[in-house]
């Protein structure tokens with residue numbers, strides 16, 4: 369478990385996680401409305417070296433940016449709840465990019481089985497609790513590294 373007390377802590381988490389990411393990595397962000405999924409995505413994009421403003425992709429579903437070494441694909445699948453439409457996700461996932469997905473449960477059938485899930489829970493005001501789940505050895509190593517760097521217990 370990782371305790372977040374404010375936006376600065378969330379930025380630190382985003383930077384720490386990003387240090388361990390490489391091409392093809394897929395990060396699923398879980399959490400209620402307003403938990404901070406888009407906020408964390410913005411910090412990950414910033415850590416990847418994206419210079420453009422990163423806005424919520426709720427309307428467009430997928431937005432892509434150039435980072436320093438890797439591209440950044442930011443998805444919000446909230447609007448696919450009814451349809452589960454395949455927007456060509458494989459091409460994004462196989463790209464020289466990091467992909468971060470909000471509301472990934474609505475495209476569950478298109479997700480690779482190996483991924484890193486970041487659960488964000490609002491505790492109160494600016495406090496958040498983060499737990500990480502990894503499937504596959506690659507992501508297990510990332511989880512271990514981030515928890516070693518930041519874990520509060």
Ligand SMILES: Nc1ncnc2c1ncn2[C@@H]1O[C@H](COP(=O)(O)OP(=O)(O)OP(=O)(O)O)[C@@H](O)[C@H]1O
Pocket residue numbers: 372373374375376378399400401402403404405406407408424470493494495496
């Ligand atoms: N520690 C924190 N981490 C992240 N966001 C925080 C934190 N403290 C306060 N906030 C605020 O909470 C809000 C989180 O909104 P955000 O759009 O990131 O949520 P979301 O999970 O993407 O919601 P949605 O499900 O609507 O996409 C922002 O206004 C942000 O500034």
Ligand SMILES: [Mg+2]
Pocket residue numbers: 405406407424444470
């Ligand atoms: Mg959002």
